[in-house]
Amino acid sequence: MSKVIHCECGQDVRGATDDALVQAASEHVQRDHPELVGKLSRDDILAMAEEDDSAKV
Numbered sequence: 364m365s366k367v368i369h370c371e372c373g374q375d376v377r378g379a380t381d382d383a384l385v386q387a388a389s390e391h392v393q394r395d396h397p398e399l400v401g402k403l404s405r406d407d408i409l410a411m412a413e414e415d416d417s418a419k420v
């Protein structure tokens with residue numbers, strides 16, 4: 364099951380695996396939320412993640 368984070372900025376960040384999701388979220392934070400770089404741990408990112416139902420459609 365892939366996962367998705369619904370970011371507070373309105374973007375969705377998706378990953379097929381936990382590692383891919385953390386990687387994608389890190390890139391999103393660096394690009395759009397530079398003030399948060401270094402403040403979100405892997406556990407923080409995974410805690411925000413939800414199962415991505417859109418993949419089943």
Ligand SMILES: [Zn+2]
Nearest residue numbers: 370371372395
């Ligand atoms: Zn964002």
